[in-house]
Amino acid sequence: MVWTAGMQLYSGRYTIERVLGQGRFSITYLARDKNHEPVVIKTLSDRFLNSTDAERLQQLFVQGVVKLAQCQHPHIVKVKTPFQEGGVWCIAMEYIDGIDLASRAQTILPEA
Numbered sequence: 001m002v003w004t005a006g007m008q009l010y011s012g013r014y015t016i017e018r019v020l021g022q023g024r025f026s027i028t029y030l031a032r033d034k035n036h037e038p039v040v041i042k043t044l045s046d047r048f049l050n051s052t053d054a055e056r057l058q059q060l061f062v063q064g065v066v067k068l069a070q071c072q073h074p075h076i077v078k079v080k081t082p083f084q085e086g087g088v089w090c091i092a093m094e095y096i097d098g099i100d101l102a103s104r105a106q107t108i109l110p111e112a
Helices: 054-070
Strands: 014-022 026-033 038-044 079-085 088-094
Touching: 014 038, 038 054, 054 079, 054 088
Parallel strands: none
Antiparallel strands: 014 026, 026 038, 038 088, 079 088
């Protein structure tokens, strides 16, 4: 379920702009909320949604969302809201503008 630019999610609360990235398990989108503020929407990738283990993977995704929502730290993104779209769990999170780790010349950051 790759979403396209202009697609509205969560009863029109979010509008997809583009894909930000795709990892091993999930796909991440840049979207805008009703106030035109940028947000990140993350959901499982099609590869996992179409597997025989999709239900269990969705439950693991939701458990991860709950754990992330409990984290309160200035260096951890804030969860806005988990929701379902077309029977698929998603998470809306704050968007932080900048260079992603994959684009950095030095991908391993110093501990300090």
